[in-house]
Amino acid sequence: MSLSLSRIDYAAVGVTSRGTTKIFPAKEHKQTQKFAVADHDGILHVYGVKKGELQVSFKSLPGPKINKLVLGGTGHDKIYIAQVNTVKGYTKKGKLFLEFDTNLIDPISALYVLGPDLAACARDLYHRYRDCKDADSYLAGETLYDVVLLPTDGSFIFAILACGDCAIRVLHGTKTPAVLRLPSVPTVLSLYREGDVESKERVLVGTMDGKVGLLILQGNKTLRITWLLNMTSSEITSLDTYELQDGLDILIGRQDGTVEVYTFPEEDMLPSLRYRYNASESISSVIGGIIGAAGYPEVLVTTYSGRIFGLTTKPPGLLEADQNDGLTKLKVEIEQLQEKLKEEKEAASFSVDPLAPLILSVNHRMTLNREDVSYSLFIELDTPIDNILIQSDTPIVLLDVESNSAVVSLSTCNPREGNFVLATYRCQINTNHLEMRLRTIEGQPGTLQIYVTSQVQPKCCRKLLIPIPALSFHVRQHEVENPETRTEGPFNALRLIGGFTIAEMHAWLSFALPDVPERPLLEEGEAILTYVSSFIGSVIKCRYKKGSAVFLGENISTIIILRDILTREATKRKIKLDVFCDVSDGSISRVLELVFPQLNAVDDLITKVKILNALEEWELKENPKENLCTEYQELLQKESEIKSQMAKDSELLERLHAVITDLYVDWERAKRSRRIGSKDAAEKLDAALKSRELAQVLQVFVDASNTPSSCKD
Template sequence: MLDDQEINLECRDVTSVSSSAPRCLAVFPSGKKKAKQRLAIGEKKGIVSVFSLNRKMERTVAFQTPRQRRPISCLTLYADQVFFVYGSVLEAYSKKGKSFFSFDTNVTEEIHSVFVATPFIITCGSFMVTAFRESKELGFYMSPDRINAMVAFVATSSLRRSELDFEDYRCIIGCNDRVIRMLRGHKPLEEISCEAPISAMYMSEGQRVVYFGTDAGSLGCLDLQRSDFTVTRTLSYIPSNRQSAVTALAVYDINGDKAEELLVGRQDGSVQVYCIKQSGDKGEAKPICIWSRSVDERILTIVAGLITNAQRPDVLVHSFSGKITAFRVEEMEQGAEEDAEALGAGQEGEERQAEDVQEEIDELKRLIEEKKQQLATRAGATKDKAPILAVSSTFTAKLALSQQTDSPALLLVVESDTILSCVTLQSEVELHFLETPGTDVIMQESNSCSGMRTRTIAILHPTGLQRCSCSVRFWVKDGQPGALKLTLLSAPVPRTAQVKVVALKVLPLFARVGGDNVDSAETPTHSTLQVEGSFTARDMHSWLYTLLQGTPELYQPNLVELHYDNVFLHSALVVTYGDGKATFSTDSLVALAIIKRAISSCASERSLTVGCSMHVHSDAIRYELERLAPHIASHNKASRNARILEALQELRSDHNEDTGIFSEEHQRLLDDPEEVAKQHAQVMHMSGYLRNYLLHLYETAVDLVPRMPKMTPTVREALLGLCGCGDVASVMVDLERIFGCSGIHKTAEELPAPNA
């Protein structure tokens, strides 16, 4: 058995397949004899391969299914049988490679998860969970928001029964609206609100718990043993440092301590092993990360087992480009001779591996040359130096635009299953780029001209080791909807390109939260906007979808109240709507003014008449300034410390490293320059957004508050100068003086607005 601190995993590239979807890799159960386990992998080409690995890390194929017209969307095992889905068809193969079951589910959306416990089958798509008894449909459940993950299991009280009905099964789905729902049959039993949209789930049969991960990088655990009708959250792990979204989960006893470890794969390619420890008097579970590594691209699936060695377990990860990587447990040997032998064996192994890789490269070059000649012949370009034209793009690419907690920046991630030469980005709104590791950004500003709406043009060059993905961080002004158009250019010959488009929300920093996450005891100074007109609830829902992140894609008649939170300034927003009427309540005047303009614009496009009336709370501006002041002061402090540290380092060099002349506060800065630089980098990207927000808030106050002085060059200069010096108290005094908060209390009132 390995101690927690002694775990060491050796990285080995296993194989590579055509890019596939999450949950398309599975490990067969081990037999009676302790031998290496087989793998099943579903590919984009519509093929499922079952194979094991020999000593040379080469695939020994047990069987391979015929190629289908549609890619494999998900795969699972029932005992030693393989069940997989392509399109709407579910098919099953025995361990000997014989097809014994196939039927068309008639599900119209793509199936991303499947559970099999014969004779029952449960499939899960973007919004629907559908159950079957063999090929007969039993019913379905329609989720109020997008389903990102699903697990199914037998209820605890039914485990000892020999014959099971469908009512003995439970299904848990993780949704985009930050809610986990447990289903019995086709009806929800319980809902649990979480801190972020659920992105991955895994069922541990041994412990009878369900682990889940979120888009915010947090982890949680649900206990299933206490009741068949409710679940209890026993673990809540929110990392202190910002981590990428969780994309894959699994459990396995990696270090041989007779307890399962939690295996986590993330969007940025991080692979982590967590040991679950019980701490505190109440026995609360706490995950401790005992090992971490990165493969530099999104993890689609993570599994574990005796795969490359019959004695030591492996952690196997399937990444976005199709590469499968194994991390094998290695025990530290004692003694110098044993170390030398291990080192020599390792060097010989590396040399053999390098030779094998070189042979593969030579073979691939030969195949590429053959394909080039075939393509040139078909295109009629057989002459020397004639251009070769690609007729289609064959690589797979994916875009993800996400918010960052406690930051005004948005993160755009571009992923591909092939090496990218560059990515061209065109935006209809002005983007303010921030430094992002692994990507070089060459930017060119472009004003609207000749009918073009392009405001920003940039070229992104991936600089990471894999170069199959790149990411960029930027912030945009609130209230400016638009679209990002990205052209992805692949590096391999023949060079092909793909065009992708992602939409920017009108209020990009607001994210939907569950109603249970709102603290009812706190009563902030909310202002309200009443909208009335000839619109339907479905119309209003479609407008909200363009306004706010996390709004359900499908309109639900029973969902009439939505809650949102600003991920940076933490402004709350509550929306209540129905036919002909909607109410927006928030503590952000900027958001309220933007919503009013956006709703009026949407109604005008459809020739609908709406009327808006706004009630501004008497203390609304002061409350918003109190929320801004700490961010401004934090920025000022970090900038001040960085300037002081630079001066102190010069003084120390002049006094020959004599530190006795410095005060205790200055000495702390000198002792930890990395922390000073880290804090400075974290807040510097806020400065542009904070300055813009202050100007926007003042302009909004001028529009909403009677007798508010208009913006002048002096006022503008004073607002911009606040992001430079001052603590919270002094910043707040200056803000109140500039905004004239004393006069605002007397004049704020309900202000009707003209019709759109």
């Protein structure tokens, strides 16, 4: 790290959404710049520094929650905000010059302005307006996280969409969009810029699993990506490029509160970390500019709770010298607190029922981690968290999180009453966000009920309902020909015929599979989805239309789980289904081929750990060169790495054995229409699994296959 930055606290506003802080271009080189910030109270603030003091240039009246803020106009000096489905435009001085109802049904979640063009996204619908008149629209069928517009030589423009199906889509007029597949969901788009000059063909992209890439729209109008940071980390919430000191830098804000500065890589070079800071709450905006002092660039940061501060290149000694005696600043802070207290009292006076609990503002997200097939649950308040209570109506396993300092208490539960897990997380003082990890059991969907209380407002409580899918699958793709998924192979087939609609079947699938699209994407009246198992890599393909659905899966266990869930949902709604299940004999060997490399790797790892523990017990680690063979010496050199891998998932071997056991149970059920318990199946497989021979395990399945390979329910 070669960059030294110092924090300066500027102001505090209400809770903020991502991308609601923007800096106006400087009038003169290296002069201080004004900035605008909008919050969930519906208030738009414009700040500027005069005579070393931060002053409010403009402040609007409260209103509906502001979801997005962008700059537009010839000199990027106009402010556009999105409130519900309305876009308002303000000048820097606070004059309202535009109030435009987009007629979108859902609230605007992404906004961009380029000249006379205004792009707005609401859930899965993109719409572009030119001079406030309809220009074009696109129904993605996927959650749209962000949008940017790029100019072209002609009258058309390019719209770059960050989509929830791990894809970037490029729209060019009414033409079919170009699609670029990514390994994770893109959540943030930001134009590459040098100073105040924005690129017309380069866009930074941040993903849900913490990667940062550079999108380049090439001369032939095709899109390619160069990964700048390709490691897994906390979700990217904000991006910018700016020259802080000695070259262009990448500014990154993350959900876990981390602010990072990386050098922008040159050819044949990787970006290097120059600075890292943690704000203890998620970052909603990071942007480079000159705010506090002329000539000193800084990173302007806004957090979820509305704290605004700068990370400046100005040396700490000069910062202290600029403060006369500190009393003036303290007086301003006291006045701000008094004003905020007054606003709170005024807001409280409008309460209809003084005994009714207030609703806390909670930011939360649950995502699937592909590395260890667990779910990360992130919860954040704009005030310190007191307690988080978790109740699950399906079996789950709560896992340890290194960064989690909360005290966990587990209560006795009665599964017969539909209560499998009841846990309380008691947070330390001034903890605004908490990350939890949990692992589900394949085939058992359910719901997490979460209750959150605040230390500041102990009488306030917020309840969250989070669905738990039955299958831990990822890499959803619409295109069957996608190279990441297999199109040929031994597939088991599940066919359903009945009186259901496409929308109905689509809703039922959401109980089984994670991140099902907002709407089914239809191709000639048929919806197509493809998923890959995050644990073993088996594929399942879903094709459904009105009254008919076909599911192809390499793993018979997946097919059985789907069959049980879909028939249960149909029974609830009194819809008659004809169910056909065709079993492929080759699917067993295919699944075992996927599982056995992992099984052997874990067995080898366990053996190495046992050897290391034995060497420690025999006290042979002090002089390894004299006492041990070359193989054991190499093990000692990699001891920390080996034990670290083992600590990541100490129960991986049992989970892999459980996959094979479930495979046998479901194979018996599908091939012979015979139900067998997991305990009996484990006993039949025990000797074969201990041998670590694929042929022996496969023989157990072959011996059980004595009936025709199809069944009908």
